[in-house]
Amino acid sequence: MHTRRRTSTAATVLRSVLDNGPVARSTIARLTGLSPAAVTRQYAELADLGLLREVQERRVPRATVGRPHIPVDIDVDRFAVCGVHIAVPHTTLSLMDLRGRVLHQEREPHGERTPEAVFGRVLDRFPAFLEATRAGRTPLGIGLATGGWVDPERGLVVRHSQLGWRDVPAREALAPLGLPVHVESHSRALARAEQLFGDQRTRFSLVHLFVGNVVDAAIATGGTVHHGPRSASGDVAHLRLEGSTAECPCGRRGCLQATVSDRAVAERAARAGLIPEPSLPLLLDRAEHDSDARSLLRERARHVGRAAGLLLDVINPEVLVVTEAGVIGFPECLAEVRAQVGDRATDVVPTSFGRDVLSVAAGSVVLDAIYGSPLDLCA
Ligand SMILES: [Zn+2]
Structure with missing residues (x-):
């Protein structure tokens, strides 16, 4: 009991700093x-661990009576956290500081997409990446984030349908790297990252909608992200969308993921002759100067907004955070989502992490553990 109280006091002080x-x-x-x-x-305990330090830059005038109030801050130079984000087309390695800032990131397309091949490449690349980027910082752990159904307790990717993965023991796969490994769904990881480092209103309640090749949601109230039994919460891939006839691999039509995924939208753009091959980066480039490409992205945003409306009617959170490339890059896409959400009480914002979002998702899995119980660092 005493230990738990100490841990939570330490977490309170650390988060206040x-x-x-x-x-x-x-x-x-x-x-x-x-x-x-x-x-x-x-403070003394957290400074001993190397998480906090005094900031000396402010000179205290000599005339000051009593002890100088030397300010304290997070020590961002002593430690770092590592991230491994596995997307459908590529893996991103990242290094972040304790303020949740991305220091380095490096992306590599998959060769084969089997778990053995993907994790094999991570094991190959990681040591050199860390040595080249850590600049003397000690790594505190590795966060692994991916889409689909992820169970942090068991360290398992339970199901990732686009990669064709089932019950992949992700924590075990990264164990040879010799650091603590924390595993989480990227949507839930970003919900926590938003609460820690992003929009502070999300600390009351938020729904996070991740729209990439995978479409996932996460719900958080207070400081807690909802996991549900076996961490299955957040699967909205097959939510039925009014007005969509897109065919889904599940056999039905109009599922959210089949309608709005990166792949679905890029294929629509390629069929319309806007881009030579179905690739979302190509479509985003084209949308910079082409109104037809932007209309496709706006249409996608409309669908995302409609799906969001269904979730908001049930949950009514303070903030809806949308992580989707169109909404991140084009104000008119954000406007489409807002128009669909209409006069509901929820405010709609894009992710706070822009194009770093995949790296932030992965590294934040470790940062969440640190800010949740900082004294466990020395346990
Ligand atoms: Zn479906």
């Missing part, structure tokens, strides 16, 4: 309601 740093210890006490003595004690 994350939000407000550089910040004086007396201010942390005021903001958190903890006693100044408790803050000083927790």
Whole structure:
């Protein structure tokens, strides 16, 4: 009991510094309601671990009476976290600091897409990537994020239909790298990242909708992301969309994923002769200067907005965060989603992480663990 209270006090102090740093210890006490003595004690423990440090840049004038209020901040130079994001076409390796900023990222298309081949490449690439980028920082762990059904407790990718993966022991696959491995669905990881490093209103409640090759949702209220039994929550791939006749591999028509996935939209663009082959990056480039390409993206955003409306009617969160390339790149796509959401009470925003979003998803799986129980670092 005592240990749990200590852990949660440490987490409270650490997150207060994350939000407000550089910040004086007396201010942390005021903001958190903890006693100044408790803050000083927790600061000392977190500084010993290397998570916090004093910031010396501000000179305290000599005339100041009493002890100088030297501000403290997150130590972003001592540690780093690593990310491995597995998408349908490629794997991204990333390195992030403790403020959730992406320091380095490196993407490689898959050769074969079997779990053995994909994880084999990660095991090959990772040591050199880490050595070339960490700049003296100690890595605290590896976050693995991917789409589909992911079970963090068992460290398992339960089902990823586009990759054709079932019950892949992802944590075990990365164990040879010798660092703690945390596994999570990319949609849930981004919901937590948004709460920690992004839009603070999402701390009350949010729905996160991830639309890429995979379409997933995540729901969070307070500081907790909903997992449900066996972590199966968030599968919205086969949500039925009014007005869509797209054929889905599940045998039905009008499923959300079959209508709006990167692949579906790129294939539509290729059939319309807008791009030579079905590739979302090509479509996004073309949309920069071509209104037909942008209309396709707007149409996709409309479908996404309709699906969002169904979720919002049930959940009514403070904020809907949309991670989708069109919404990230083109204000008119965001406007389409907002128009579909209409006068519901929820505000609609794009992800805070722009084009770094896959790297942030992966690294945040570790950062969430650190900010949740920082003292476990030395356990
Ligand atoms: Zn379906």
